[in-house]
Amino acid sequence: MLVIIFLFFCSVLVAGIFLFAFIWNVKNGQYDDEFSSANRILYDDKK
Amino acid sequence: MSVSQNTKHTCYHCGNQCNDEVVALNDKHFCCSGCKTVYQILSENDLCAYYDFNEHAGISPNKNIRADKFAFLDNEEIEKKLIQFKDDKQTHVTFYLPQIHCSSCLYLLENIHKIDSNIVVSKINFNKREIFIVFNHQKINLRKVAEILASIGYEPLISLQDTSQIKKKISRAKMYKIGVAGFCFSNIMMLSFPEYLSGKSFVEPELKTLFSYMSFVLSLPVFFYSATEFYTSAWHGLKNKYLNIDIPVVLAILLIFFRSLYHLFFLNENGYFDSMSGLVFFMLIGRIAQDKTQQYLSFERDYTSFFPIAVNKLFDKKFKPTPIEQLKENDVIQIYANEIIPVDAMLSKGNASIDYSFVSGESAPVSANIGDIIYAGGKQTGEKIELMVLKPMNQSYLTNLWNKNNQAGKETKNKFVDKLSKNFTIIVFAIAGIAFLYWVLAGKISVGLDVITTVFIIACPCTLLLAATFTYGNMLRILSQNKVYVRHYNILEKINEIDTIVYDKTGTLTLSNNVAINYVGEELSDAEKIYIKSTASNSKHVYSKSIVQYFADNDTIEIANFKETIGKGIEAWIDEHYIKIGSPNFFNKTNEHHKNIMYVAIDNKLIGYFITSNAYRVGFSSILKSLEKKYTQVILSGDSIAEKEFLEKTLGKNVQMLFNQKPEDKLQFIQQLQKNNHTVLMIGDGLNDAIALKESDVGIAITENNNNFTPACDIILDATFFEKFQKLFLFSKQGKRIIKLSFTFSFIYNVIGMYFALQGLLSPLIAAILMPSSTITIIAVTFGLTQYSAKKEELLITKK
Known part of the structure; x- marks a missing residue:
């Protein structure tokens, strides 16, 4: 019984970490411009 | 470097056909020395990978750029307005570069430090076509940065609006709300899962209670944060006494939430928190497409x-x-070729040849003499002129015209969905009322109360609203892939109500930078053709350029004593022959006023004339013909009546045509139509259409090359889509059909739910299964159907 409750809090915590990561990404502007980042990584000779 | 003639090449840099001259370098051919120079800069700086990502990615640099074009950036006051940050070493600035279009642009602009190492950081925002630059201002200045960009073909566009407005911050609130709603929704779903699988016996009662309370806690952020979007919109609707789509949503959210609280605290049962958070989550997702479009486009542009x-x-x-804004009366200003005159002013020096197409729609340049008044918004096409300011900018004719009609934005109502949801709500109220009455008469008031709320939860118009949101959301997405950007999904609905389409002519039905030309007169020998072409190739006038194009197959030769009289014509000596080309005025035929005729004389003998006309967009007549049956169509033109005959011949008598229309005339015409109960769609381009576009029920701005030079409107349409213009109407109609169909689906669910609810038998299990499954079906059905109808209309663009 107790383990289910414990597991539940664990899962919420893990999901919470992802939510935090998502909000962080959005705040950083990673979703503002999908084109540049996707292409930028392909240019190998950049300093 | 050699200049060869008469071989067809495509430019290695920009991909244009090399028409007049071919410049060769290292086995590569360029259409002009500008393109070659860019190539040289890139190859010197080891940036030739630019050409590997995309073939012919280059942008031909503006040849007419004058040396001190960016001198104004040396002015400290202006600089201060443009830059974002400055310390003792570095300056941060963002430029708008409309030329950005592919991954090569990204590569080059982000490696610009190789060209000048004083540019420390350059970062592109591709969607906004902006470059963020950090440079060392002890070594180079803002002007130099702009000049470097211009030298490689990316000339920054700096307009008055860059200073007058505080930069709009991107609102990311909706993304946060979706994140939070998604998090809460999925966790509540997990907690409710045992209940979906089986009834009450499966889970121990303590655990069940705990799960219910956890669901409650998780639903709080959804209710108090994620759903605020709908509260504000619904409140706005209520305040303006208008039943908008969000009012039923809020009603549903409130009902489900409070009913669930009652269940939880008084009956000790699991509530419907999963349904509520799911509803909010999906509704928010459905609206993100619209948000995306609005983020990068400005639908509310003004003349600045x-x-x-x-x-x-x-x-x-x-x-x-x-x-x-510092210009005062009697100041003397200087305007260069291709610059816009910002104030009403009087010509004091030079030959003015003003293109008023922004203001009046008339494309042929108007020449003015010294002492003539030139209005703000005109573009000087000839040489450098000097003007004396008559009125400061904010008092000019154009500004007045703009402000006069700049009333608050029109309400975007969606009659169809509103009507449907209103009727639906009334029916639900009626059913609930009758059921309640039935149970009261049967003597079971508590069951009656229970039934009322269940009916509302089961039959709330949520699925209908979801259907509308998702259908329109996906339609907006598909349209924006076709470069049709719609301001609000209600506009799509409005298109279905249109009965009159008003077209602007110049720049809408015709191409803005292309003049079609025809020669009438004595047959020309090859030598004569060469003479005429060679003479014209020395002039930069639009008509001369078209003459050069007209004789594309002929060569040009060396000429002598070339002379251009601005606004009149050109003359030159070739092989002892005297060539003269120009307006009737140039030939002293002062009683002829055809603007679109150019006489040609060789050795003072008149041999014929060129007649110019605006080149029409490909297939414009078939588009108008295909819309003829359903819509009244009108062409409003700022131009002279000259092309009436041609238009009547191609379009028939069913299209009404009005010429010499000033911006106010267009506005009045639209207002008159609306007074007679017509719903008007107008499509136009320039500033001259701006106020009429704003007034019409649906205003479409057509744009040739970039997203930003458009007047305020409802839809921004890329010129390439014009060929498929009629599909916009068909697609909108499909949208309505899809919503009706998905409404039927949700109706079936509602009937099943209602069957149990009215008997007071609806268990949480059935409710819990019924609601998410109906939601998911609706989303799947609407998405599938919009994709299908887009495919049918050939609007589906699959990414490679």
């Missing part, structure tokens, strides 16, 4: 985005760049 930021003003015999 057309205007330059500064002009050269005379200070004690010297011209210095001055911000235009």
Whole structure:
């Protein structure tokens, strides 16, 4: 019984970490411009 | 470097056909020395990978750029307005570069430090076509940065709007709300899962209670944060006494939430928190497409985005760049070729040839004499001129015209969905009322109360609203892939109500930068063709350029004593022959006023004339013909009546045509139509259409090359889509059909739910299964159907 409750809090915590990561990404502007980042990584000779 | 003639090449840099001249370098061919120079800069700086990502990615640099074009950036006041940050070493600035279009642009602009190492950081925002630059201002200045960008073909566009407005911050609130709603929704779903699988016996009662309370806690952020979007919108609707789509949503959210609280605290049962958070989550997702479009496009542009930021003003015999808001009466200003005149002014020096197409729609340049008044918004096409300011910018004719009609934005109502949801709500109320009455008469008031709320939860118009949101959301997405950007999904609905389409002619039905030309007269020998072409190739006038194109197959030869009289014509000597080309005026035929005729004389003998007309967009007549049956169509033109005959011949008598229309006339025409109960769609381009576009029920701005030079409107349409213009109507109609169909689906669910609910038998299990499954079906059905109908209309663009 107790383990289910414990597991539940664990899962919420893990999901919470992802939510935090998502909000962080959005705040950083990673979703503002999908084109540049996707292409930028392909240019190998950049300093 | 050699200049060869008469071989067809495509430019290695920009991919254009090399028409007049071919410049060769290292086995590569260029259409002009500008393109070659860019190539040289890139190859010197080891940036040739630019050409590997995309073939012919280059942008031909503006040849007419004058050396001190960016001198105004030296003005400290202007600089201060443009830059974002400055410390003792570095300056941060963002430029708008409309030329950005592919991954090569990204590569080059982000490696610009290789060209000048004083540019420390350059970062592109591709969607906004902006470059963020950090440079060392002890070594180079803002002007130099702009000049570097211009030298490789990316000339920054700096307009008055860049200073007057505080930069709009991107609102990311909706993304946060979706994140939070998604998090809560999925966790509540997990907690409710045992209940979906089986009834009450499966889970121990303590655990069940705990799960219910956890669901409650998790639903709080959804209720108090994620759903605020709908509260504000619904409140706005209520305040304006208008039942908008969000009012039923809020009603549903409130009902489900409070009913669930009652279940939880008084009956000790699991509530419907999963349904509520699911509803909010999906509704928010459905609206993100609209948000995306709005983020990068400005639908509320005004004239300031057309205007330059500064002009050269005379200070004690010297011209210095001055911000235009500082111009006062009697100041003397200097305007170069292809610059827009920002104020009403009087010509004091030079030959003015003003293109008023922004203001009046008339494309042929108007020549003015010294002492003539030139209005703000005109573009000088000839040489450099000097003007005396008559009125400061904010009092000009154009500004007045703009402000006069700049009333608050129109309400976007969606009659169809509103009507449907209103009727639906009334029916639900009626059913609930009758059921309640039935149970009261049967003597079971508590069951009656229970039934009322269940009916509301089961039959709330949520699925219908979801259907509308998702259908329109996906339609907006598909349309924006086709470069049709719609301001609000209600506009799609409005298109279905349109009965009259009004077209602007110049720039809408015709191409804005292309003049079609035809020769009438004595047959020309090859030598004569060469003479005419060679003469014309020395002039930069639009008509001369078209003549050069007209004789594309002929060569050009060396000419002597070339002379151009601005606004009149050109003359030259070739092989002892005297060539003269120009307007009737140039030939002293003063009683002829055809603007679109150019006479040609060789050795003073008149041999014929060129007649020019605006080149029409491909397939415009078939588009108008295909819309003929359903819509009244009108062409409003700022131009002279000259092309009436041609248009009537191609379009028939069913299209009404009005010429010589000033911006106010267009506005009045639209208002008159609306007074007679017509719903009007107008499609136009320039500033001259701006106020009429705003007034019409649906205003579409057509744009040739970039997203930003458009007047305020409801839809921004890329010119490439014009060929499929009629599909916009068909697709909108499909949208309505899809919503009706998905409404039927949700109705079936509702009937099943209602069957149990009215008997007071609805267990949480059935409710819990019924609601998410109906939601998911609706989303799947609407998405599938919009994709299908887009495919049918050939609007589906699959990414490679």
